[in-house]
Amino acid sequence: MSKNINVALIGNPNTGKTSVFNQLTGLKQKVGNYPGITVEKKEGICKLPRGVKAHILDLPGTYSLNTTSLDESLVVELLLNKNDKDYPDVAVVISDVENLKRNLLLFTQIKDLKIPTILVINMADRMDRKGISLDVPAMEKKLDTKIALVSTRKNTGIDRIKELIADYKNVSSKPLLDPARISPAYFERLKKTFPQNDLYKLWLVITQDVNFMPIEKKRIKDATDFSTKSKDELKKLQHKETVLRYQLINNILKDTYKVDFLAAKGLRASLDKILTHKIFGYLIFFAILLLIFQAIFEWSSYPMDFIDENFALAAEWIKATLPPGVFTDLLAEGIVAGIGGIVIFIPQIAFLFLFISLLEESGYMSRVVFLMDRLMRPFGLSGKSVVPLISGNACAIPAIMATRTIENWKERLITILVTPFTTCSARLPVYLILIALVIPEGSILGLSYQALTLMLLYLIGFGMALFSAMVLNKMLKIKSRSVFMVEMPTYRLPLLKNVVYTVIEKTKSFVWGAGKIILAISIILWFLGSNGYSDDFQNAETIVTERIQNEGLSTYSKNYIQNNIASQRENALAKGIAPNSIEDSLRTLREELTERAVAQEIASYKLEHSYIGQAGKAFEPLVKPLGYDWKIGIAVLTSFAAREVFVGTLATIYSVGSDEEETIKKRMAAELDENGKPLFNLASGISLMLFYAFAMQCMSTLAIVKRETNSWKWPMIQLGFMSVFAYLIALLAYQILI
Template structure:
């Protein structure tokens, strides 16, 4: 690979240094290394939000380009051209076609796969014709070189007229040069790549004049995409509609002609700057591996074996740090209670710390799960899973792209539902949005793992197969089966004439970039703790108040009743205190609420304490563990035991363990199916622009949860 020096990369004239914090947008084809470049530029200094006016994920971060200049980096969705094919790609045109926007970038960095320049340069040529300042990050130069592709970078620089940085974003090669060039204001390319037909000029000049646009090509883009540009007013849209109708503007035909013309220019350009010095082998490593990993039989077996290993690891690897966290929370509570007393101390230990402890203890399991997901994505295997599952998905009214939201739903349903925007077909998209919450998200892990640990023995088969891990995987499979059979039902009910299709490019297999894996684990774990923690703290405080106070003289009467019973039953001092705490909890506001719904949940095997946990869980599923931690901590003696021991010691009316096999599995099945996430309902409302879909989800999933939990309890008891 030809390497060029810094002066060759930059225009001959000295470019101006950016005076303020620069806004730099990253854009590129899928699998061009854009995410690796974003992570290299921003490191831990990044966050996820929403693009203005839409629900598509926006990753932003800050990068110190030079000692005196910091830049905001905006990671745009991957796309092949400026003609969007999915909803999330439309945020790109909203950002790049409105120069007056406060989010408009000072510079665009285009990532291009050096081993496939022909395809990657289409997007670049469109941006160049918009006359936006561009730097071309020529990524994966090592891969291109290994395939015998030699690129004359100085010649390509002269042909394009913009800075070009050969690099390997995964390994950080070329980052210093990219930062130096990005810290300066590159000259705008004056090389036109598409000659706009003369007959379009009258309409385009009218558009340029009305909207004060700088280039003919931007006016052409307004003509093509005005109905999708959110910043245009209704009057502007009507004006454009009338103008283009009068000028017989045929968008689809013109887009096709433009794309062909651009590829003709790209082919001519590449003849002079790219040469292949050796014939590529027909059977590359990735292709040979795909013959096994995407095999119609062995491919599925390998995939399920990998899943099996993941769920084994969630229990086996995370058990030691979980025990340490559990012990630390217990010791902290004991230390506080030994040295302080009073209502505020009780709130702190029995409410806040008990609730937060129920979340923190599951961070190791969350970290292990996301570590595996990140590795599968980094290696390129997740794309193969999507391809394989397309064969199954189509039979149930979905397509291969539905697998991305479904797999993402294992992490969180909110971004998973937003990722359904890549599905062009309306029916497939609606079905995917509807069934995605049935996939077991990370918020359900605390519920599953604490209940599995109570009733499933930690038995190993053949020395490495953990029974608890097998049960956990079984729960995830049940959720997946529920999702696809629910999709089949909707396939019959929903009527649409759109035809769906599935196109996916396989990235080559690569070793995981461990920095990216580490970033994913850190970000997801932090999000889980902070997002859950906000809700947990609020709910724990409210619960503690509700469980520590009652109406009128209810607490005094409960204490007198408990003392009378203790005297009759000859209880010792500790037993008497526990009896008083139990009666007072039952007489509290929380107890009254729980008792009022107990008749409805009694057939499922639940009592009023579980009823309280079910109600609070509608804020977020993970609140269940925090709630029972708080409920079972109220009135306990000092040096409270761990959560597991609290639940093991809980007895039913017959003196038997309350959390037995039937009741625990009934609870797991209920949480598996129930729609208990306000955030998910809100995002479904935003994505579907209707309350019909979220309300239908709530009714359907709640009813399904109740029926399946009832069956489970009645069968197992």
């Protein structure tokens, strides 16, 4: 391990840096976070010629060492800290042949840090089409470096990078620009005050808001004989530095880089004309959205059903195979069910990221940002918030992860805070069952009331997200330095490898990030639901068996058995089988059904007297004004883990043996309140739907928000606000409608 060469990949966004990284490391890569912050850390191992190995670190994309975002600060921090274990032995700057001039700005800065620096010129396959010609040997000489001409698309030049890395000791580490030229007098003084330090590094420490090296920063402030310049003056010097660097680059490129503009005519202009057209632009975007939703809701329902069934089978198998006991229950009902609850989201998340990465790789995403920016501005958001808000309609977890592209911290925070209002797919089962129960059939203008209600719920969710963004924008007093600036990259066919890696990586980060919490919560819920302290709970079986012996089964169970047998009999009659000949099998069926009904009533009694049941009862006065009883109260409590748990919990409480929606629905419709009227009526149903529309009923989202904002403050504010707001709206709705 210690003999590995430390390599840092650095480059502007959209230069194909990630492609180079993927080609160098293959699947031998690891994605994590830098300690304490949410910037993604990608590293991998690459085998080099002569048996040497390199540890490759893919640093976040940056235009220069003048930082405006967390990602960029990180690059500067690492490059200034020789003691960091990732400090590069050699830096590889990735550039794009079309934007070479601009890319070289960063190159000169890295080189001035006196790190051996290799230049990779990527997208060499486009040179002909763009009329570009290069004189590589001359350029190597003038830039005092080694150059690899690469095309990640055509898979050429990667070996040259590997050779150059292996041979890094022969790469020059001499700087290009004498920093004193920025301001001779100022740098003279710096030199006198800090004779030990490198001037350019010192300059970066002074001008950048880098968290690290506090001592050095302090020393500069403490030095009494040295007064730092004002921010404005420093900024002017930074402008000067940029001009000087461009002069240097222009001089180098003058003889070595030629573009024949006549040959350079691209696809860009004509595609832009359609994709950002004031009508077609929006239509195309809308069509793509429809396709994404189709994938998330329709296509992924097949793998999701498959996962659902198989986890249920696995749980049954465990219960049937292992000796009965607490451990078996924990395994079947806690762990397997919990893992199932995570795995079930994988298809939707994979589909979402498949589309997002296709759109990003192709260059289309920047056009969406361009189209939508003006529309989002009144809400304190920008075009960059569009993707997270749309993703939120599938699942808030990847959506919040997708906010990382927003540099402006205030904008990003607002987007993170409002995204959970959008209608994620976990709300869908709750909505569907309630709509079927309380919204009458019938239609207006050809649209059914039920479909309209669902659409309205989506609009309410999205509207609430925008509205609260507007309020937050007014309330939050955060100053953010970054300005809106989006690079519009050239259109390209997405590279399959990159897309696949992104999908795998994002899905993995969801499974590990949110999965742990979903699993933990489902085990806790299982424990609370299957344990109780009262005698009623301990003796549930005897109590229920006695009750059944004395009073018979509950009316619901009786009816259920009756109906079931009657329909079997009818079936037989219809097929022309003599009723007498099936009496035996009907008797067995009756016995089976009765046995199952008894077991279900015991389970229901147990749940009622378990810790959760007790909590639900204690909770009842709080939810009564909303039109719920303690049973719904329990379902609301348990679905704090994840919204879709609501339906499953009700199924258990109502002792409906199957998870089949139709059965649960019938049972819910039969539930009466204390006045003998249906418990699920229009008022309580709408109140519940609105509650689920607004409440933060998702532990994993909270966990992701904690991770992305790096504090418990924001998720707690979010939880508090959303819960109180949801409660008040649900209360209002019920009281008005009842």
